[in-house]
Amino acid sequence: MFGKPSRTGRAFQYLALAGYLIFLGFPLVWLLSTAFKPPRELVQLHPTLIPSNPTLQNFVQAFTEQELGRAALNSLQVSLASAVLTVLVAMPASYALARFRSKLGTVALGWVLLSQLFPFVLLIIPIFLVLRQVGLANTHAGLVLIYVVWALPFALWMLQGFVRNIPRELEEAASVDGATRTQVLRRVVFPLLAPGLVATALFSFISAWNEFFFALVLIKTPELATLPVALARFVGIEGTARLGPLAAGSLLATLPSLIFFAFMQRRLSSGSLAGAVKG
Amino acid sequence: MTTLAERSDVERGGRSRRSGRARSDRTAVYLLLLPSLLPILVLSVFPLLRGIYLGFTDARAGRNVEVNFTGLENYRQLLGDELFWNSFKIGLLWAFGVTALQFVLALGLALLLNQQLRFRGVARVLSVVPWAMPPVVVGILWKLVYHPDAGLLNEFLYRIGADGLRANWLGDFSTALPAVIIVGVWAGMPQTTVVLLAGLQGVGRELHEAAAVDGASAWHRFRHVTLPALAPVIVAITSLDFIWNFNSFGLVYVLTAGGPGGKTMLPMLFAYEEAFRYGNYGYAAALGNAMVVIIVALLAIYLRRRMREAN
Structure with missing residues (x-):
């Protein structure tokens, strides 16, 4: 894009790239290495980058002794429920936002931007009070509710973009061919929207899976804690005394988002709509 | 904002002829939006407004604690x-x-x-x-x-x-x-x-x-x-x-x-x-x-x- 850079220019570029790779990559390598190190190597005076006797012991310990296993199940439950609910609630609204002109739509989209501005402290106290009033303060249901509402603005915004990418002509063609409104929605819109629905679900899943602040404040019973809260508590209690299980637990907490990110990238780049309408 | 303009042109063509349809459309739009808007109103807009209001009170933790409006006292x-x-x-x-x-x-x-x-x-x-x-x-x-x-x-x-x-x-x-x-x-x-x-x-x-x-x-x-x-x-x-x-x-x-x-x-x-x-x-x-x-x-x-x- 910048034409042919000189030889020294190229060398400089590779040097910079190497710097980035080290900065971005080494902390990750260190986490991996710590997770697979046996206790003896963790307390070595001069730790090595590659464990000499890699072991799975830390993973076993993290998930049996530290109750991280239960926390992971809690997280899975909450995140899945949030993802499904978000999609179900956002689907009709996003269709309406994309296809009909409505002041409400503009207002809703404005709220997406506005809600970013406000720090969570302002929200969390009243939310906490509301949830306590209806008996949902220390429950997964309450947490799911918050996650859905929290993911909704962005989910709506994202999903209505997907709806808009479905050419209107396709819907019109189907109704000219005699399809009813419901049929158009079910046979034409829904299948084409599938990637968008998947993306929305993933977004909602990840934001619930990674979320920390609401879970920290709303869930008081340790048995109900989600994985981020349990991990943070682990740091607090054990300090840095038991690095192995801590690293192992952290690694496993990252896996779902990583898998989902990889999955999403592939799905989103499929470009299956490119040839539906001639330009 | 260009997309808003795009969207309207299809409706514009049919508005005069099918105003009845347009009205039923509007009801449909609100019905479609409701499941999203209601939770946002209850659990996002309302708490936010309430949170802003709390900033002008002496609210404290605990049940049945009296909350008084204190104006700018907190900011002072x-x-x-x-x-x-x-x-x-x-x-x-x-x-x-x-x-x-x-x-x-x-x-x-x-x-x-x-x-x-x-x-x-x-x-x-x-x-x-x-x-x-x-x-x-x-x-x-x-x-x-x-x-x-x-x-x-x-x-x-x-x-x-x-x-x-x-x-x-x-x-x-x-x-x-x-x-x-x-x-x-x-x-x-x-x-x-x-x-x-x-x-x-x-x-x-x-x-x-x-x-x-x-x-x-x-x-x-x-x-x-x-x-x-x-x-x-x-x-x-x-x-x-x-x-x-x-x-x-x-x-x-x-x-x-x-x-x-x-x-x-x-x-x-x-x-x-x-x-x-x-x-x-x-x-x-x-x-x-x-x-x-x-x-x-x-x-x-x-x-x-x-x-x-x-x-």
């Missing part, structure tokens, strides 16, 4: 609260530091990723990984890197013979804030990089080639072709980054919990402690209000200046 108290000012200063240092470094590093990486370089794929993957990590895990990860005895950083310094530079990075008064800022940059860089890269790929190739033919140097082409074309993207992402950074919580909570000696006590951490450790709901909400006003003011200045530059 805030003005004289040295701990708050301290935390606020740290918050600004953090937010500006992280946002600026994030932007510069992300722009560099995006420019590199936009070139035909080897290992580009690896860098692309690596640059997304921190984004996929929960903030708590990022905190733990860097705690391991900064660990005084078993940490990667100190071991690296030892190996290259700079033993004297070894430090208790997160525990030392002078290094804690910079150390935490680096983590913030690491965690937020991917998103910024991806956005900037997308922006770069939208910069017209023809312009570049024309400028190259005219003999413009790489730096000149970057300064006068790439940057202006990228300006809207840059303004958008740096504004968002700034808001996100100013409001961030989990990362620093795990790394230092505000320590040592309050050296990394971001405003959000400060407000959290006020609310849930000391139970001063009203005061914490007032803090939140003050933060919003400050962010909006800073953004307004920034956006206005950028607008003026563009004109």
